[in-house]
Amino acid sequence: MRLPCEVSVASRLLPSAGLRGPGRSVRAVLALGKPPGGGGGGGGGVWLLVSTARQRPGAKYQLRENIEQLFTKFVEEGKATVRLKEPAVDICLSKANVGQLKTFLSAMKLADRGTNEESLPLSTLAPPKASEVEKPKTKMTITSRKDYPLTQNFPYTLEQLQASYCKLPGIDMRMLCLKSLRKLDLSHNCIKKLPATIGDLVSLQELSLQGNLLESFGVALCDSTLRKSLQSLDLSQNKIKALPAQFCQLRELIHLKLDDNDLIRLPFKIGQLSQLRFLSVARNKLPFLPNSFGKLSLESLDLFGNPFEQPKPLAPDIQLKIPLTLWEYSARATINYRLPYSCHVLPSHLCHDLDMSKSCHCGRACLSSFIQTTVTMNLHSVAHTVVLVDNMGSTEAPILRYFCSLTCYSQFLDRHLQSIR
The missing domain is CATH 3.80.10.10 (Ribonuclease Inhibitor)
Known part of the structure; x- marks a missing residue:
């Protein structure tokens, strides 16, 4: 039975002698077995062999009635400590496979008691291969x-x-x-x-x-x-x-x-990528940016070389249906009031439609009934560093805007016309 892990051996006598403790953990292979001829420095039973790259023959420790305590509080993290009576050392294990470590510790308990030794998967203690104790390649x-x-x-x-x-x-x-x-x-x-x-x-x-x-x-x-x-x-x-x-x-x-x-478009809910800090979409085929792009908070943004269209705030694409359908009313209410939904409650195609809802400039939702247009956005409003959009030195780009009603679009128009006067 072998266990690859990292090991440090600390003598409990060092502090009383005024000496420093052990250094860093090193890669090692632990093995349980019986020495050739049943010896190993006196005494029978099962022994523990700790082999490292520098000391492949390893150090042997008798286990029968020699384990003072097993510390297993962090076994789920692949860590444990074996405290021996003689010699007075603590063998600290880390970075072990959790399942293998639990099995190995159980076998050590049986070896300490000296019971059911014949049921343990033991072998003659022998130094491991060099490849087994080398630091794993990462x-x-x-x-x-x-x-x-x-x-x-x-x-x-x-x-x-x-x-x-x-x-x-x-x-x-x-x-x-x-x-x-x-x-x-x-x-x-x-x-x-x-x-x-x-x-x-x-x-x-x-x-x-x-x-x-x-x-x-x-x-x-x-x-x-x-x-x-x-x-x-x-x-x-x-x-x-x-x-x-x-x-x-x-x-x-x-x-x-x-x-x-x-790329002819970016995901229309790209603003949900709240952790995004560095975005580069240079030399694509983007005609405009999605509505949620303004929610991003970037350190660096590169949109150079895209064929952005000229914004047309006064030439909207009107897909507004009056009166709204019952489905549109219900879907808007679900989103606006943040009602929970899932495929366990609604048909999957309805959930998909709700997931694809758009946000009006006023903050309310719209789905299949809306007015859309493109407006100019200064990219410095979403990014600290902006690569020029074109060779003319521009840092502005068209962004898609949605409006859930004629009222919202009219209010937008009033503000827009006032700003250009």
């Missing part, structure tokens, strides 16, 4: 096709993985088993589609897909655990025309790069 960088591993699995301990310029046609499914992965860089490949299972990478914080052949970003990814973990996303230099409305569920995003795509 970072891997691959920048060419010839260096890409075809027959070997990726180390399961990886936290950062870069596989660029490898001509990958899709996501390697072996990557989706790396549950500790925090940063994944697959830039400059030939990836056309993203599997929904990327959402199984529960620790993923940074994802770079720059320079691929992507045409979409799936709804399933927006509904996955990426909602709680993803902080940086680079989709620049692809072929994406639009992002789904559900994209705005990625509420933890801080950095978002969408440069050099074919």
Whole structure:
């Protein structure tokens, strides 16, 4: 029975001798077994072997009636301490697999009592292989096709993985088993589609897909655990025309790069990305910005090279139906009064319609009956640093505005006309 973890051994006699305690924890492998010939310095029973990279033969500790106490308060975090009577040391364990640690501690208790030893999965104590006690690999960088591993699995301990310029046609499914992965860089490949299972990478914080052949970003990814973990996303230099409305569920995003795509619109509820601080959507095909764009609070914004239309506040698109339908009245009331709804209460298509509601300039909701127009917005109102929108030195862009009634639109017109007089 073996347990890989980090270990520090502290002697309880050191303070009385005026000596310092142990240093940092080191990578180690713990093993339970019986020494060859049943010896090991005297006494039978089960022994504990602690092996490190510097001392692979390891230090042996007898366990029978020799465990003074087990400290397991933080076992769910992969931590525990074994206090021995002789020698007077505390063996502090950390960064262990929780399930393996619990099993190992249970076996140590049985070894201490000297009961049911025959039922324990013991083996002859022998030094582990060098690879077993080496510090686990947490970072891997691959920048060419010839260096890409075809027959070997990726180390399961990886936290950062870069596989660029490898001509990958899709996501390697072996990557989706790396549950500790925090940063994944697959830039400059030939990836056309993203599997929904990327959402199984529960620790993923940074994802770079720059320079691929992507045409979409799936709804399933927006509904996955990426909602709680993803902080940086680079989709620049692809072929994406639009992002789904559900994209705005990625509420933890801080950095978002969408440069050099074919975007004709941004998600209309992009203002829900309250953590977003760095946004770059240069060289796309945006004619205007969505209504909620004004809710963003950015440090840096780049919209250079988009064919923004000239704002037309006096030429509205009127889709207002008078009188309002019963559905429109009901839906507006649901949103305005913040009534809870879900697919367990309403049909899914009605929930979708409610999710796609628009906000009037007055703050009230409208769905299928509204007036819309475009107005000018100074981008410095949402970002501290703004890259010029065009070569003329402009930092203004058209933004879509919705109005729930003729009254709201008339009030807007009055203010607008007064401002240009």
